[in-house]
Amino acid sequence: MALRIPTLRQRRLGAELRRMREQAGFGGSHLARLLGVTPALVSQMEIGKSAVSVARLHEIAEACMCANAPLVEALADMARERDAAWWDEYRTALAAAPIDVAEIEGRAKKLTSFTIGIIPGLLQTNSYATAVFATGFTSLPEREVDRRVKFRQRRQQVIRSGETPYTALVHEAALRIQYGGPAVLKEQLDSLIRDSELPNVSLRVVPFATADFPGPSENLLYAEGPVPELDTVQADSSHGSHIFDSPAQLAGYRAILERIKAVALPENESRDHIRSIMKEMKDRHE
Template structure:
């Protein structure tokens, strides 16, 4: 089987879970290879996501590593059986950076999404004009065709929450609701769209106000994507140099704790809508 030169996010995650399974059993790569009739190089490639494995081999590895977490094994088997069913984002593989594709892949397979933004309205809730303005403020400036491409991709990503198929909670810091990237009309249209989005049954918009006390507020925007089981949850964090994915149990547990406190300290859905409307009225008064 030819090695993959660019494994997808899900393929790499399968490899990570295979490595964790092996390490929890106290096996080295050579030990596992001997136990299942493979070579150490094959174990290395499987754990890097560079080569696929069958469901049968997965179950052999799980049994050899004494893994009794059947829900995890079944979830990993589901990843394996996805082969041949590429996501819509693959259409953009030669046009956009990998970060964009992996964000869409993460969202496309999530069972629930939670985001926190402190600098702008979440991408999954942005209007076309607002998204274009955000991309248009990049330094150095992006060419117009690149702004249009990124905006179109972001709009397509929104289908995952617009369809209502994936429950979505957006925690938005008040600072993000006051940050302007374009003129007053783009800004107020975005606030209107945010209120409209908050009224969807599967979408919850919660504002984190300036006045809140005791909130463990990260400085970065992040997404918490729930997998089919908690062991496959993932955190994606935006940085100035791109996005990073975290799936180590300690990282995931930290952000679960952050979200618990954020839920208790943010405004209710109704209070959040009222604040958004209030900010819109202020914008109308001051132009």
């Protein structure tokens, strides 16, 4: 059987099978003997290169004495996924990182983000997104900028559809950096206020005046899965995009986000704060 190039979800399913095996105290060869397969097949399943059927998943869970029924059923749902998603159309046109982010967002039950220097991608206007991509570390041709902006538009449907609850924690710095100039930022802030009134969106600002800012320096996306064990964190840094999913990492990021929520302004005060920034801009530039 030909080995596939695994998607993020397929890699995650494999990683959870590996965790299940390790929690049982088994090596790969021992689990292979229990299943009647080769150690190579166990390895391929655990890195996502070989498909895992629902029946095989249950065999592994039974062999590893996994009593976490909600987790096993959630993994079975992942194993059943066969249909291509909209982001699969872009796999030959874009790098893996933005595809992985779209996959995380598209499969999440609930999303929470924290951004410190930029408006969250899920809430960016086209003009703002264009300015962000055009002023990156490397100069991109116009057609590549356009492709990335259109991909970001597609990602935003997860919020525009109203299906996924979304909490956006935004540091005041992100509300003041003028990507594309004052007019672009004003349009973006106007749009941000409108989006904050969507029933599934909670926008909360972390103001400069916060006395004890507990947040990290990177932008974060926390995606809740069908069970807590399948939550995922995606973090941006100057070295690229990073994905975290170990229990310890998830617990740490949950604690960080709770601390940020504790100092962020309530929703109505956040909208008022954005309006005050817009008034400052108007007074300065008009």
